[in-house]
Amino acid sequence: MEKAVKRPGSRAEKLKKWLPLYLMMLPGAIYIIINNYIPMFGMVIAFKQVDFSKGILGSDWVGLKNFEFLFATEDAMVITRNTILYNLAFIVLNLFLGILFAIFICDVANKRLKKVYQSAILFPFLMSMVIVGYIVYAFFSMQNGIVNKSILPMFGQEPIFWYNEAKYWPAILVFVNTWKGVGYGCLIYISAIGGIDPTYYEAAELDGAGKLKQIWHITLPCILPSIITLTLLNIGRIFYSDFGLFYQVPRDSGMLYSTTNVIDTYVYRGLMRQGNIGMSSAAGVYQSIVGFCLVLLSNLVVRKVSRENALF
Amino acid sequence: MIKRNRGYQALANIVMLLVTLMVVLPFLLLFMSSITEENTLLLNGYSFIPAKFSLGAYEYIFRSGEKIFRAYGMTILLTVVGTLVNVSLTALFSYPLALKDLPGRKVITFFVFFTMLFNGGLVPSYIMWSSYLGVKDTVWGLLLPNLLLGSMNILLTRTYFSTSIPDTLYEAAQIDGASQFRVFRSIVLPLGKPILVTIGTFSGLTYWNDWTNGLYYISKNTDLYTIQNLLNKMVTDLQFLAQNSSNMSSDMAAELSKVPSTGVQMAIAFVAILPIILVFPFLQKYYAKGISLGAVKG
Numbered sequence: 192m193e194k195a196v197k198r199p200g201s202r203a204e205k206l207k208k209w210l211p212l213y214l215m216m217l218p219g220a221i222y223i224i225i226n227n228y229i230p231m232f233g234m235v236i237a238f239k240q241v242d243f244s245k246g247i248l249g250s251d252w253v254g255l256k257n258f259e260f261l262f263a264t265e266d267a268m269v270i271t272r273n274t275i276l277y278n279l280a281f282i283v284l285n286l287f288l289g290i291l292f293a294i295f296i297c298d299v300a301n302k303r304l305k306k307v308y309q310s311a312i313l314f315p316f317l318m319s320m321v322i323v324g325y326i327v328y329a330f331f332s333m334q335n336g337i338v339n340k341s342i343l344p345m346f347g348q349e350p351i352f353w354y355n356e357a358k359y360w361p362a363i364l365v366f367v368n369t370w371k372g373v374g375y376g377c378l379i380y381i382s383a384i385g386g387i388d389p390t391y392y393e394a395a396e397l398d399g400a401g402k403l404k405q406i407w408h409i410t411l412p413c414i415l416p417s418i419i420t421l422t423l424l425n426i427g428r429i430f431y432s433d434f435g436l437f438y439q440v441p442r443d444s445g446m447l448y449s450t451t452n453v454i455d456t457y458v459y460r461g462l463m464r465q466g467n468i469g470m471s472s473a474a475g476v477y478q479s480i481v482g483f484c485l486v487l488l489s490n491l492v493v494r495k496v497s498r499e500n501a502l503f
Numbered sequence: 504m505i506k507r508n509r510g511y512q513a514l515a516n517i518v519m520l521l522v523t524l525m526v527v528l529p530f531l532l533l534f535m536s537s538i539t540e541e542n543t544l545l546l547n548g549y550s551f552i553p554a555k556f557s558l559g560a561y562e563y564i565f566r567s568g569e570k571i572f573r574a575y576g577m578t579i580l581l582t583v584v585g586t587l588v589n590v591s592l593t594a595l596f597s598y599p600l601a602l603k604d605l606p607g608r609k610v611i612t613f614f615v616f617f618t619m620l621f622n623g624g625l626v627p628s629y630i631m632w633s634s635y636l637g638v639k640d641t642v643w644g645l646l647l648p649n650l651l652l653g654s655m656n657i658l659l660t661r662t663y664f665s666t667s668i669p670d671t672l673y674e675a676a677q678i679d680g681a682s683q684f685r686v687f688r689s690i691v692l693p694l695g696k697p698i699l700v701t702i703g704t705f706s707g708l709t710y711w712n713d714w715t716n717g718l719y720y721i722s723k724n725t726d727l728y729t730i731q732n733l734l735n736k737m738v739t740d741l742q743f744l745a746q747n748s749s750n751m752s753s754d755m756a757a758e759l760s761k762v763p764s765t766g767v768q769m770a771i772a773f774v775a776i777l778p779i780i781l782v783f784p785f786l787q788k789y790y791a792k793g794i795s796l797g798a799v800k801g
Binding site: 208209211212213215216218219220222223225226227228229230231232233234236237243247291292294295296298299300301304307308309310311312313314315317318319320321322324325326328329330332334335336337339340341370375378379381382383402427434435439442443444455458459462463468471472475476478479482483486 | 508511512514515516518519522523525526527529530532533536544545547548549550551592593595596598599600602605606611614615618620621622623624625626627628629630631634636647648649651652654657677682683684687708711712713714715719731734735738739742765768769772775776779783784787790791794795
């Protein structure tokens with residue numbers, strides 16, 4: 192191949208080497224800037240009294256007034272409490288059950304059953320919340336749900352107006368979230384457990400250690416990095432909720448808001464239903480800032496405890 | 504880990520069998536109610552063993568389910584196009600990022616990673632996409648927001664490209680004078696196929712299941728509904744009916760009574776998840792692998 196000979200490291204040669212690569216990244220970069228970074232600047236909306244006739248840039252600054260309005264409402268307390276409490280429950284339950292199921296699955300001797308269990312726990316994760324909402328409705332529909340029509344009568348109980356009474360939903364939503372989400376963490380723990388050197392267990396058996404001791408002294412310490420990483424990520428996201436879970440499954444029923452309204456649904460309803468841009472954007476900024484601080488904080492904590500497991 | 508302790512095996516299996524049952528039963532209920540005769544459904548409620556079977560729901564879909572067919576087609580189109588673009592953009596972005604001596608590599612990686620930590624929220628996103636980019640009531644509103652490219656996919660792919668494709672291959676290609684695009688096409692893509700299939704699986708599933716883009720951006724042009732949007736709309740309509748049946752004009756009631764019957768709703772839901780059920784055994788391997796890869800710090 193004939194080429195004009197250039198000094199190695201010359202500008203032209205460097206350009207020839209790197210320019211095509213930057214060109215490759217250009218479409219993706221443009222999308223990320225548009226989709227992710229520009230909305231970050233859009234957070235100024237929360238500090239303005241948005242008047243669309245003036246446009247966003249021309250609207251007046253109102254400082255923290257939107258935030259004052261937001262936190263003066265009872266809603267602010269309710270959505271914060273709900274968001275955090277649900278997430279704490281989710282984290283604890285998914286952690287405990289995820290590890291438990293992972294240990295069981297890894298220990299099952301029958302290979303075919305092992306595969307069945309692995310597929311089974313992952314399966315609900317693949318469904319959309321809309322479908323999950325339909326399934327929950329099939330169980331709890333007040334007129335013809337299987338619970339009211341078949342299960343409660345078996346115990347001689349009267350039907351319950353599930354979609355009208357807020358008090359049942361923390362239990363329902365925690366159960367649904369675990370049903371749907373435990374497979375994700377479980378899979379990660381399964382692969383972590385798979386990486387443990389079997390000689391540890393053999394040595395422990397020789398020493399007469401029972402199953403429980405083995406789990407406590409070998410399995411858990413060995414998968415600790417995965418546990419920390421996952422839990423850290425989850426805690427960082429404690430201010431965020433699965434919008435589908437809290438909007439679709441309760442079918443957006445107003446009577447359940449006291450136990451099903453979270454920050455994400457509040458922002459959505461404030462924006463789309465009431466057109467209240469001020470409050471919903473304030474809630475959104477509140478969520479983003481606090482959420483970000485929590486990620487930084489939890490990462491800092493982990494750095495102190497075990498440096499190599501921190502995200503950054 | 505080989506553990507022949509009988510009691511423990513029994514315990515593990517019993518627990519996991521219960522779990523499997525709790526996973527399978529709800530979907531069985533869904534399917535059963537789609538083949539239950541409509542009046543039985545209303546009388547006896549949802550049940551695992553219908554008193555009367557009927558394929559009427561599915562017959563209805565095939566005969567007069569024009570909206571449903573269109574929604575299904577929309578879902579398929581969106582999933583195919585969206586996934587192809589997502590995988591392409593990801594691959595193109597990740598290859599340069601995988602090269603260890605790319606100038607600005609750390610900065611660009613942080614640029615991508617930061618989006619996982621912090622975002623602007625729904626309000627600015629919505630206002631940007633609908634008022635400034637005008638995607639409301641268009642197919643772009645389903646395709647573009649949030650799903651077209653994601654940092655998770657990029658980091659997974661970059662890690663794979665940089666660890667599983669030996670540097671020596673890149674160097675050899677460069678000595679031979681191959682252009683970067685040539686390297687990408689002939690080395691990276693073929694060798695990167697496993698990870699590309701994995702992120703394709705992630706992306707495809709996300710597009711298939713997405714209902715929020717339709718919820719946010721499609722209000723008037725209901726021809727653009729995907730199956731998930733259709734299912735969502737039916738719930739909204741039913742809730743509206745339930746809460747407003749007293750103070751509604753007869754015209755509105757007639758309009759809203761076009762909501763399909765319960766059995767048909769269940770049939771549509773089942774039809775929406777059927778492709779996932781069918782494809783799942785083949786894709787499970789890639790999906791599971793991707794999840795465990797994602798947990799390893801990139």
